[in-house]
Amino acid sequence: MGAPRYLEIKNRLLEEIEKQPPNSPILSERELAIQYGASRMTVRRAVDELVVEGFLYRNGNKGTFVAARNTIKKNTATGSILAEEPESTMIYFNIKKIPEIAPFLDILEDEAILRIVRVNHIGERLLSVEEIYYVRSLISDDDINDLKHLLDLNGFVKQGTITQRFVPMLLPAHYATQLELAPGTPIIMVESLIRSRSGVPVIYVKTYNNPYENAIEITY
Amino acid sequence: MGAPRYLEIKNRLLEEIEKQPPNSPILSERELAIQYGASRMTVRRAVDELVVEGFLYRNGNKGTFVAARNTIKKNTATGSILAEEPESTMIYFNIKKIPEIAPFLDILEDEAILRIVRVNHIGERLLSVEEIYYVRSLISDDDINDLKHLLDLNGFVKQGTITQRFVPMLLPAHYATQLELAPGTPIIMVESLIRSRSGVPVIYVKTYNNPYENAIEITY
């Protein structure tokens, strides 16, 4: 049951890091190993992950240091897909053939697709309108009756990969009312294709982002 | 001199992977360790990286498998910054105070900034126009006389972090001619801020992307 040792150490380190000012050195890996009663390799794994995530940085053979907060790696491009905060309101859903979408999901044009349209918002702030397309045959009947479960795209992404295309366009009139914006406002529409681990397309999403409420920002 | 053992193994595995069809299993970590005459931990490190990069995927306790090519992790958002292919043609450069840009670089409004404007292209295909801003005081005089060296942003990024904001807008008239597009075309302008490892802003870039030649696509 217990979490792995390196994750426990990682979390404890994270607490320490938050108390320290940027560019201050942390203990050496050997010292940390003694402090936490673990081997150096285990401690190193925890530190490695914190470096990859941007909380720490290493400087040659001089040591490991606390990074500035603005170097922590973030990604709002996945928007409502991976973020936990926004609420969603479903506008409608249906099941039918959608020939234009079928190629993205790698299915025949006459196969059924489940389409859900929703608005993502945080309180009064309207972030985006989202069209979500599922291959009907990959969805169980139980899931159809419990759409809430389906709408948590997070779980799907964790299991596979996500490819996103950023498309500049003018906001279509029918979504302008949903987002309370002028039709023709320049926006970024994000096409997301979620694949299983083995590369099979599972979900296709089009997100129409409100540029005033939902800035897309990525730190690598 | 020699590359680390795990990198050598990684590259050899990569060659094997390319010959195998998707979803075929690779040898177990223990078998690979014997085959390459290395410890299991060393082999595992090679496999780990290939999994992170999307070339392989693991399936519970069943084994490790070759991933479909479309799950390989890519990123064209960094565009000309990280890609090697495009050629660049400098349009002009100057050194002066630019009060609007100074805040991004975390300097005073009356500090000098080096500004370079260039067009990125592959042959006849016009990909983007790029405005690059450097803090003058961080650049040596030698570099000013050898701008080519400065224009290789790749090296800067490797040393630190990059934060990108994606901004939808209409193509400004003065760049429309450069990209041979109609002014007012909806485009994505990417603001990139490159920081050193310790979090100090070093370079600020605005990239005006030609949507017809330069699709922005990311696979995580």
Place this chain on the structure above:
DNA sequence: TAGTGGTCTAGACCACGGG
């Protein structure tokens, strides 16, 4: 010279899944 991160070894135990 002493300490750092980077790499590597040769074992070990665990939980889990398929015969």
Place this chain on the structure above:
DNA sequence: CCGTGGTCTAGACCACTAA
């Protein structure tokens, strides 16, 4: 049951850097 990946140990040697 046995084989898989996931984790962990207690050492080791190296290149590099700062004192």
